[in-house]
Amino acid sequence: FTYAEEDKSMRPAVNNVSYTVYEGEWVAIVGHNGSGKSTLARLMNGLLFPQTGKVRVFGEPLDEQSLWDTRSQMGMVFQNPDNQFVGATVQDDVAFALENNGVPFEEMVERVKRSLLKVKMSDFMNSEPHHLSGGQKQRVAIAGAIALQPKILLLDEATSMLDPQGRDEVLSTVQQLRAETDLTVISITHDLEEALLADRVIMMNQGNKYAEGKPEEIFQRGQELVDLGLDLPFAMNVSRLLKKQGVTLVAEHMSEEELV
Numbered sequence: 001f002t003y004a005e006e007d008k009s010m011r012p013a014v015n016n017v018s019y020t021v022y023e024g025e026w027v028a029i030v031g032h033n034g035s036g037k038s039t040l041a042r043l044m045n046g047l048l049f050p051q052t053g054k055v056r057v058f059g060e061p062l063d064e065q066s067l068w069d070t071r072s073q074m075g076m077v078f079q080n081p082d083n084q085f086v087g088a089t090v091q092d093d094v095a096f097a098l099e100n101n102g103v104p105f106e107e108m109v110e111r112v113k114r115s116l117l118k119v120k121m122s123d124f125m126n127s128e129p130h131h132l133s134g135g136q137k138q139r140v141a142i143a144g145a146i147a148l149q150p151k152i153l154l155l156d157e158a159t160s161m162l163d164p165q166g167r168d169e170v171l172s173t174v175q176q177l178r179a180e181t182d183l184t185v186i187s188i189t190h191d192l193e194e195a196l197l198a199d200r201v202i203m204m205n206q207g208n209k210y211a212e213g214k215p216e217e218i219f220q221r222g223q224e225l226v227d228l229g230l231d232l233p234f235a236m237n238v239s240r241l242l243k244k245q246g247v248t249l250v251a252e253h254m255s256e257e258e259l260v
């Protein structure tokens, strides 16, 4: 996919990238700024269509015809928690898309309740969204997405504007949702710590797929990740810098959690 197709001098934002996400998996797409992650997200939900190649969702080519069906199966949570609210209260906000989709009133009330319970935001049902913390806002955004009962949850840099506590809240919400349901999660992130939680990592660089594998396989690349402009998780960074000075910090019996 190239943004201005007529401009031949432009390099494709996404080039020759091929991957599959399996049902029930959590796949993290990582890469530094400009590596093509958001373009991939837009290609996956049909905000953009590739000039060559195909996107298949649930095995079917994503095109103008299948677009709305696909979107209804794909919940999206975006980067900026403040840009996602339409309702005056938390419950109105979660109900908004359901109302638009013609879900009957009683079912709507039930789904709003259930979704807020799942993200542990039931106590804030009547709160005004702008009074919430960043992490709470994103949890409400997740509730809004899962209320539609999608098969896929697509998180596009959903934690990148949050403080560490907010980020942990959102990530543990996603982990808990996955433990309770067969939700497929695709998270687009430049945060390698977030990627550690995924089942599989796809690494982008300059519009190409640079690597793909389990988090531990990707993390073994150490310095290579730094060279690609990615920030290593804190504990890895400390350990790596000390290693340069001949100090091995992580003893075999010591877990990364203990180290942190």
Ligand code: ADP
Residues within 6 Å of the ligand: 003, 004, 012, 013, 031, 032, 033, 034, 035, 036, 037, 038, 039, 040
């Ligand atoms: P990432 O999400 O990894 O930061 P993007 O997908 O946003 O990467 O960007 C990939 C490339 O496409 C970059 O070179 C970027 O400048 C370019 N790009 C992104 N959005 C647009 C746009 N709307 N118009 C033109 N070029 C764009």
